[in-house]
Amino acid sequence: MNVHFIAIGGAAMHNLAIALHNKGYQVTGSDDTIFDPSKSRLEAKGLLPESFGWFPEKITAQLDAIVLGMHAKADNPELLKAQELGLKIYSYPEFLYEQSKDKTRVVIGGSHGKTTITSMILHVMHYHDRDVDYMVGAQLEGFDVMVKLTEDNDFMVLEGDEYLSSPIDRRPKFHLYQPNIALLSGIAWDHINVFPTYENYVEQFSIFVDSIVDGGSINYNEEDPEVKRVVEASQNPIRKLAYRTPEYRVENGQTLLMTSEGELPIEIFGKHNLNNLAGAKWICQHMGIDEDDFYEAIATFKGASKRMEKIAESSSSVAFKDFAHSPSKVQATTKAVKEQYSDKTLIACLELHTYSSLNAKFLKEYKGALDAADQAVVFYSPHAVEIKKLDEVTTDQIAEAFQREDLIIYTNPEDFKNFLFQKDFQNTALLLMSSGNYGGLDFDEVQTQFS
Structure with a gap:
């Protein structure tokens, strides 16, 4: 499959490009400027454009798909050429859905905590040698890429961002994934340039909950009043499973998590991170990891990049x-x-x-x-x-x-x-x-x- 990326240098876009290259796709791309680490990572895979800029001549009928990044504008010359040729144009989240529509999709949403929770889940899976497809918004210890796509893995774990999908698709990314298993960690008004009122912002999370497939499930942070209201008001025929912050204490700068087996020293700290941990535990259990195995793995989790x-x-x-x-x-x-x-x-x-x-x-x-x-x-x-x-x-x-x-x-x-x-x-x-x-x-x- 031949795929061309318009705005390949973005943090998310370049990771998807590398994931497709690793999967055996023919990948090309363009961008007007690319900075490190994207630049060196694309270069190492032979995917760095020879020249920066937009080149409509790169867009031909031989391409199977275009992936359009948010950095591009609606009047991008390559995009206009692709539209003129009638090529299939995907936003980043649309393409991820296409790659995972036959898998069990696990989507982690929320105004805060989603990167950390997704990272916790992937850390636990990696610790126990459970191979899953994924997309996460931070570089993780032990992981070479932020996007992994395979033909064989049963699960796809997706960080569900509420920001817009592309310059020509104004839907929030997490509306497009149609999760089988979902989590909602918190709602606090953000992205005011896109969602000018609080009510408009909250509405996006209601749509997300309603997008979960029939018979699916959502784990939600019941300590967040807005999350509780949104989830419990949904008429979607799904299982609704609440979680809350587990008991813990801090002694001499060490956080100790209370478990059924006694106190467990952990690397992360803070009430919000312990709340994230409770959500991650639920999701891992849905994915076949029992409680004891979860605790064994999470004790070694040091946090996502740029988070604490x-x-x-x-x-x-x-x-x-x-x-x-x-x-x-x-x-x-x-x-x-x-x-x-x-x-x-x-x-x-x-x-x-x-x-x-x-x-x-x-x-x-x-x-x-x-x-x-x-x-x-x-x-x-x-x-x-x-x-x-x-x-x-x-x-x-x-x-x-x-x-x-x-x-x-x-x-x-x-x-x-x-x-x-x-x-x-x-x-x-x-x-x-x-x-x-x-x-x-x-x-x-x-x-x-x-x-």
Whole structure:
């Protein structure tokens, strides 16, 4: 099968391209720019385009399918040529469904926790040598790729993202998978540039629950009131199975999970991660892993890439970076670090980087998000606001939104770096939360402060 990727360099797209190449497909692609790690990974497989740009001459009647990435625009010259030739054009999630329609599809949805839960499931399967197809949004230890496709595996585990499918398909990705087994971890308004109201955002999760195939099942976090309401209101003839955070305690910086066999030391920490673990356990049981085997495997799970990643440690201090950026994630992550390191001063730094977080109307959602920190810092770039063509955001608006009188706000990357590098981190837990890099912060440099 000959497949061409329009915008092959994206994090998801390049992984799918590699997965198809590994499966024996003929794969080509284009993009106007490609950065590492996508660039070097495509190059290693011989899939890196010879030149950057869009080349309509690459689109011919010999192609069996086009996969269209979100980075492309609706007027992309290659897309227009494909439409003119009447070629089959798939969005990323549509193509994944086509590859898994004869398998048992396991889809993990939610505003937060879905990458971690999917990663936990895959870790447990890998630990017990159970081979499954998958798509996950982070690089996992022990896994070469973020997408795996085979002819023979029975299960396909999919991280169910609620963002749009493609420039010409405005449906959320997770509406297209039609799960046999599903999980919903939490609902907290996000992607305000696509879902302008809270009600519109929540509606997407109702559609997801209704898309589960007849006779299928959903495990849902009953501690999230919106999740509970959405799932229990659905008329879909499916099994509805609730889960909640298991009992645990923290002793000397070690989280101990209560199990039927006694206390189990685990690598991850924080109430939200223990809640994620409870959901992952249910899904693994659906997939044939019993409780004891689950606990044996999960004890060695260290977390998904960029999720609560320890970047430095000294005898008295520790530093983490985390992908958290939405209000619910920021609040959960900050609380988790404070609970785990209650004897240390917690300095929590948040970069407002996404469309939602830089939207003046959305900012009020951050109220209380950094309250668990002893010292709270917010960084944002007015230049980023300009680039995203958003209304100006002022430091006064940010201070008002977080409702914390001692909040420190930086708008200049150098000022933020100076703040960090002049700090004495004795007996401190530093938490750096962002989907960006604070205007060019070198995280390796941060490590030197802890050596």
